[in-house]
Amino acid sequence: MGLxxxxxxxxxxxxxxxxxxxxxxxxxxxSRHLWQExxxxxxxxxxxxxxxxxxxxxxxxxxxxxxxxxxxxxxxxGLWCWTAAELLWAVMAYFYGEELPVxxxxxxxxxxxxxxxxxxxxxxxxxxYRLSAARTHGWLATAxxxxxxxSGGVALLVPLVAxxxxxxxxxxxxxxxxxxxxxxxxxAWHIARSFGEGRFARVWYALxxxxxxxxxxxxxxxxxxxxxxxxxxxxxxxTDTLYLGAYLLLGxxxxxxxxxxxxxxxxxxxxxxxxxxxxxxx
Amino acid sequence: MIHxxxxxxxxxxxxxxxxxxxxxxxxxxxxxxxxxWLAGPDDSQIVLLLxxxxxxxxxxxxxxxxxxxxxxxxxxxxxxxxxVVRTAWLPPEGVRIAKAILDWDPPVESRACETxxxxxxxxxxxxxxxxxxxxxxxxxxxxxxxxxxxxxxxxVLYADGGxxxxxxxxxxxxxxxxxVPCRVVWYRAPSLVALPEAELAPLRTAFALMLGQLQQxxxxxxxxxxxxxxxxxxxxxxxxNGWHIQFKxxxxxxxxxxxxxxxxxxxxxxxxxxxxxxxxxxxxxxxTEELFRESGNALPAETLxxxxxxxxxxxxxxxxxxxxx
Numbered sequence: 001m002g003l004x005x006x007x008x009x010x011x012x013x014x015x016x017x018x019x020x021x022x023x024x025x026x027x028x029x030x031s032r033h034l035w036q037e038x039x040x041x042x043x044x045x046x047x048x049x050x051x052x053x054x055x056x057x058x059x060x061x062x063x064x065x066x067x068x069x070x071x072x073x074x075x076x077x078g079l080w081c082w083t084a085a086e087l088l089w090a091v092m093a094y095f096y097g098e099e100l101p102v103x104x105x106x107x108x109x110x111x112x113x114x115x116x117x118x119x120x121x122x123x124x125x126x127x128x129y130r131l132s133a134a135r136t137h138g139w140l141a142t143a144x145x146x147x148x149x150x151s152g153g154v155a156l157l158v159p160l161v162a163x164x165x166x167x168x169x170x171x172x173x174x175x176x177x178x179x180x181x182x183x184x185x186x187x188a189w190h191i192a193r194s195f196g197e198g199r200f201a202r203v204w205y206a207l208x209x210x211x212x213x214x215x216x217x218x219x220x221x222x223x224x225x226x227x228x229x230x231x232x233x234x235x236x237x238x239t240d241t242l243y244l245g246a247y248l249l250l251g252x253x254x255x256x257x258x259x260x261x262x263x264x265x266x267x268x269x270x271x272x273x274x275x276x277x278x279x280x281x282x
Numbered sequence: 283m284i285h286x287x288x289x290x291x292x293x294x295x296x297x298x299x300x301x302x303x304x305x306x307x308x309x310x311x312x313x314x315x316x317x318x319w320l321a322g323p324d325d326s327q328i329v330l331l332l333x334x335x336x337x338x339x340x341x342x343x344x345x346x347x348x349x350x351x352x353x354x355x356x357x358x359x360x361x362x363x364x365x366v367v368r369t370a371w372l373p374p375e376g377v378r379i380a381k382a383i384l385d386w387d388p389p390v391e392s393r394a395c396e397t398x399x400x401x402x403x404x405x406x407x408x409x410x411x412x413x414x415x416x417x418x419x420x421x422x423x424x425x426x427x428x429x430x431x432x433x434x435x436x437x438v439l440y441a442d443g444g445x446x447x448x449x450x451x452x453x454x455x456x457x458x459x460x461x462v463p464c465r466v467v468w469y470r471a472p473s474l475v476a477l478p479e480a481e482l483a484p485l486r487t488a489f490a491l492m493l494g495q496l497q498q499x500x501x502x503x504x505x506x507x508x509x510x511x512x513x514x515x516x517x518x519x520x521x522x523n524g525w526h527i528q529f530k531x532x533x534x535x536x537x538x539x540x541x542x543x544x545x546x547x548x549x550x551x552x553x554x555x556x557x558x559x560x561x562x563x564x565x566x567x568x569x570t571e572e573l574f575r576e577s578g579n580a581l582p583a584e585t586l587x588x589x590x591x592x593x594x595x596x597x598x599x600x601x602x603x604x605x606x607x
Binding site: 061062063065066067068069127128130194195196197198199200201260261262263264265266269 | 311312313314335501502503504505506507508511512514515560562563564565566567568569570576
């Protein structure tokens with residue numbers, strides 16, 4: 001087992017190679033070969049899975065009585081839900097091809113994942129600002145309630161006043177995804193700023209970047225520029241690469257935070273590993 | 283001039299005056315330990331001891347004087363040109379020996395001997411109740427042994443130009459050296475008149491309570507694991523400084539004897555500053571200040587008053603300045 005700085009450096013080099021390799025392969029892939037699309041889509045599942053695994057390792061570094069354990073439990077579970085969503089979507093896109101429904105089981109996983117990440121933000125807020133349990137639950141209920149109310153409201157009311165091309169479920173997601181991304185971006189940014197120049201800010205900055213890349217995807221999709229199934233274009237390629245990169249960056253920052261928890265803030269300068277008693281569970 | 287080592291490997295680096303603070307900050311971030319020498323004015327020397335990034339000692343050495351300095355005074359003493367920084371990278375135990383020599387120089391005895399005389403000298407001189415350092419110098423190596431009031435060595439360093447060996451291994455290397463002529467030098471600590479415990483107790487207790495509160499607040503934010511890492515860092519610093527203070531999750535064990543209340547306050551202040559530095563790196567300056575404020579507020583008023591009276595404070599714990607809320 002090498003030094004954490006070496007492992008982290010190799011982690012960074014690997015994710016850079018992955019992102020570049022993805023961009024090159026996606027550029028040359030043909031939509032006529034479904035297996036190529038499947039492989040490319042599975043790359044997202046792998047990226048999401050890696051970040052979820054890194055977040056889970058961080059979660060397990062806390063003792064059961066540690067208050068921050070809940071933050072990272074919700075965080076890791078949220079990412080596992082997204083991994084399941086990416087996997088389901090890749091498999092369904094392979095089998096359905098151009099007939100892929102707009103709403104699939106994958107969306108349920110994405111929605112649950114969003115809610116878990118919002119819960120993770122709420123617990124981190126609670127720890128940062130010493131909020132009482134009642135107040136935290138109140139804020140969380142308000143945020144999630146508003147999110148669901150607005151999305152549900154649009155899904156229920158729009159068909160009553162107009163005849164849209166989209167189904168109720170599609171209308172719900174059309175509002176839910178950008179609002180959830182906005183909520184995640186604002187929350188992650190605010191928490192990162194609260195940690196200032198401290199190392200604990202990094203994962204939250206990565207989540208902020210993820211929410212931004214996801215917003216870009218949602219926006220291009222709503223504008224009809226993003227190609228879901230079929231021959232890709234430059235903006236689709238750029239969005240997909242950023243999206244994969246954001247997943248990998250999130251995992252990489254979780255890896256850094258895990259080393260921070262194990263070895264302290266000077267982990268990148270360690271010349272030798274500290275005694276085993278200081279890094280139990282590794 | 284005090285000569286610390288003869289056979290410890292030393293690296294050299296050319297540093298411009300404006301780069302020195304950056305260099306020291308890098309060492310602080312890296313948590314480096316060792317001895318740094320810089321050329322001062324008129325053939326004098328500036329010596330700096332680092333333990334895990336913390337500057338524990340800074341002095342200006344001339345031919346026959348030694349003046350302790352504050353870090354802020356350093357730039358005014360350095361020549362306005364590139365300076366060679368000589369560094370001996372040592373573990374905290376080695377730095378502790380260097381500090382003891384700097385504190386206790388000049389030696390009380392120096393004599394020529396042979397290697398086979400060394401064990402008996404270590405036994406005789408080490409058996410005294412006063413702390414001391416015994417230095418043995420051969421043509422190709424040196425050994426330094428620190429005793430702190432008991433017959434068992436507290437720290438041992440052996441160096442032969444290519445390697446530095448610490449602890450038991452160092453003692454074994456020293457004893458195994460071929461039977462050739464050597465020189466033995468004995469540095470002894472002046473007898474310390476310790477402050478009566480009754481006088482020190484309020485400050486010692488207040489500091490321990492403060493650490494307990496800080497531990498609780500910090501663990502709530504980052505988890506117990508990182509608190510353990512912080513305590514391990516501080517324990518290594520305590521070893522390097524020669525403090526008999528041990529940081530544990532179930533409370534601080536403080537058996538350090540102090541000559542005065544201001545000496546105790548100085549050590550406690552240094553510990554708080556080191557904690558604040560670690561916390562700032564993890565949760566940022568603003569949150570660190572908040573943690574100190576929260577911990578201070580959780581203390582009984584009289585405890586906080588004791589800490590403030592001796593200026594054992596940090597931002598957030600210090601009394602508000604005029605005009606500050």
